[in-house]
Amino acid sequence: MKKLIALVFSVFAATAQASGGSNLQHSGADLSDADSLKHGAALFVNYCMSCHSLKYVRYSRMAADLGLTEDEVMGSLNFTGAKFGEAMTVAMTAADGEKWLGKAPPDLSLVARVRGGPDWIYTYLKSFYRDPARPLGWNNVLFPGASMPHVLWEQQGVQSAVFDAPHGGPAGAAPVFARFEQVQPGQLSAEEYDKVARDIANFLQYAAEPAALQRQRFGVWVLLFLVALTGLSWVLKREYWRDVH
Numbered sequence: 086m087k088k089l090i091a092l093v094f095s096v097f098a099a100t101a102q103a104s105g106g107s108n109l110q111h112s113g114a115d116l117s118d119a120d121s122l123k124h125g126a127a128l129f130v131n132y133c134m135s136c137h138s139l140k141y142v143r144y145s146r147m148a149a150d151l152g153l154t155e156d157e158v159m160g161s162l163n164f165t166g167a168k169f170g171e172a173m174t175v176a177m178t179a180a181d182g183e184k185w186l187g188k189a190p191p192d193l194s195l196v197a198r199v200r201g202g203p204d205w206i207y208t209y210l211k212s213f214y215r216d217p218a219r220p221l222g223w224n225n226v227l228f229p230g231a232s233m234p235h236v237l238w239e240q241q242g243v244q245s246a247v248f249d250a251p252h253g254g255p256a257g258a259a260p261v262f263a264r265f266e267q268v269q270p271g272q273l274s275a276e277e278y279d280k281v282a283r284d285i286a287n288f289l290q291y292a293a294e295p296a297a298l299q300r301q302r303f304g305v306w307v308l309l310f311l312v313a314l315t316g317l318s319w320v321l322k323r324e325y326w327r328d329v330h
């Protein structure tokens with residue numbers, strides 16, 4: 086029994102670690118918010134798909150799930166020349182990615198699941214800061230040393246990160262992140278940028294499990310069906326027993 090409890094705890098601890106623990110900000114991503122998903126899809130194809138693919142998502146499937154027509158998707162959400170029935174892949178090869186960025190941009194189909202939910206992506210997109218020591222001049226507090234540049238810097242503006250010396254830790258311990266300071270304003274206000282980050286996180290949450298959206302829709306019908314069935318059974322029971330009494 087003790088072993089079982091220890092196991093359960095270690096699984097919880099591992100999950101908390103994988104999702105970044107308590108450093109994550111609450112994104113408020115909501116799969117039932119159709120406008121947020123559409124906005125997230127548009128942002129993704131415009132700002133992320135030059136590097137990242139979604140190899141498990143087909144354009145046609147995304148259209149059906151998000152309530153978009155084929156024309157809408159092919160006209161404004163497909164810049165790669167792929168066919169409607171094809172997956173959302175990119176032309177950049179892993180070798181090119183490595184050459185230009187130091188690391189190949191990973192496929193993001195499952196990233197929301199691997200990172201434990203949309204809050205990680207939301208926090209990641211808000212945690213880029215200027216760091217002249219990095220090859221591309223950007224670093225990230227949530228993912229230190231990430232080779233991704235801050236592709237949304239024009240929207241968010243440029244921030245620098247302030248670190249405190251660690252208190253009472255072992256000598257040579259890493260400095261502790263204290264806060265961001267805005268060094269250059271962006272085109273968007275902080276609230277507007279939060280919405281951008283939330284909608285992208287929401288869309289990637291959808292991409293990681295397209296069936297979740299269907300489950301949610303079916304769920305309502307299943308409940309309605311059960312309510313109707315209960316009503317019907319009750320009427321039937323009453324009819325049946327009327328003759329017996």
Ligand code: HEC
Nearest residue numbers: 132133135136186188189190191196230231232233236285
């Ligand atoms: C210029 C190319 C480029 C663009 C554009 C880009 N990324 Fe990245 N991204 C990368 C690279 C390279 C990595 C790998 C970082 C590493 O592991 O050091 C990465 C990593 C990530 C990760 C972490 C994956 C993981 O779990 O390790 C996420 C999430 C991500 N990108 C999201 C986005 C989103 C959202 C956008 C659009 C707003 C975007 N990226 C645009 C290059 C790019």
